[in-house]
Amino acid sequence: MNSTVTEASVSFIAEVVLKRSGLILSADKGYLVESRINPVARKEGFASIEALVAAMRARPDEKLMWAVTDALTTNETFFFRDKTPFDQFRDEVLPALKGRSTLRVWCAACSTGQEPYSLAMLMEEVKGTYPGMKLDICASDISERVLEKAQAGLYSKFEVQRGLPITHLVKYFEPAEDAFRVKPALRQSIRWRPFNLLDDPRVLGRFDVVFCRNVLIYFDPPTKQKVLERIASVTAPDGFLFLGAAETVMGVTDAFKAIPAKRGLYGRDAGVRKAA
Template identity: 55%
Template structure:
């Protein structure tokens, strides 16, 4: 791949996905795009770049973006956010939403689904506390391939061993040979949609809790600011935003403020402009 071809790919990926690649990542691009070229019958990476430059091949463009998107995820990843959910966010929702007995969660960049399913397990483990409540969990991602895996809820032995306690595995999964599938009632709690965070997402409606972890680190500063400000518009004043351990709102936006003593947890700092009326999302809510 020539330097000019790599520069084109850097611009292409930033425009399509927000991914910012440094000059020393050419090896990574080549290793991930060679299989894409082979799968589509293209002989070389130079030919693949030429095809992208000509345009008109939406499938190829989508395959390139998906190949370069990091889809690392595992159950109860980093533990702390799920402790915050159980000990801080859920009690707050049970208190502040006692009249409607409902709230909504959005997992942005949900990848292969372990994060939304982990939250679903937390809700199931809450037992009688949430009995009769309606909770909607929406998982979105840029990649069609990972969303299909998330919908199926089927994971390898290696995947379920990463962060998932054995008692929860046996309680919420059914073994299928060498694979494990999440039980139907837990799968039914979650809705999946394809979504690019660079595009308008106001149509999703308002969310009480937003998990947007380990995705902002791949964007440049202005893109981070834009995404955070648009998320703030979808949240009520008493909502919660969860970011990854290496991410922060500090220095980016004053729309959120850290929750004292709760690493990676934030709340809206100022009244957020309402994009749509509360709970006006097609598809309704799913009962816990």
């Protein structure tokens, strides 16, 4: 298979991806296009990326366009990634929202599921402190491929060793061939939904806490603003937003306010965050 890809094809693919996901693919990402799109081209029966692009130009096929988009989304994640947001969720957010009978959490780009499973495990660990509080997690991602993996809850030895304490592996997983599967009770406690962050999230419901980490970095400023304001529209007035450590709302939107000294944690409204 021909492995070279022209700048024109990279630009065309970047347009396809931008239009569908908001993801910005700069011109220097030819190597990424090559490594991620070659398998798609092969699977779809094309001799090269160039042949795939030629076919997409000749006859726009949405299924093919989405296969290309899906392949270029980044799914890097692991259990309890970055640790601090989970500590903040336990130590700041849960006490602040203690009165809730149901705590509605949205993992807005859940990838292969480690983030929502981490939250579900965390809640199991502290549920004695919050009797009567039920955790309702909605986990969404643009990629149905990664959502399928998330929902299956099947992780390799490598995946369960990145961030997951061994005691949690024993408590919340069961062996499955040469891997480990999340136990059914935990798997079934999460609602999995395919969702594009460029769409209106009201179809998913309303939430007290939203995790949208390490996603905005891939969007241009107007898209960041649109996504954040849409998230705000479904977040409770006293709700919280978690962003990645390298992301911020500053200069993008006033819909969320940074919580002082709590990097990555934002409140919907500064006036109702006394407990935080």
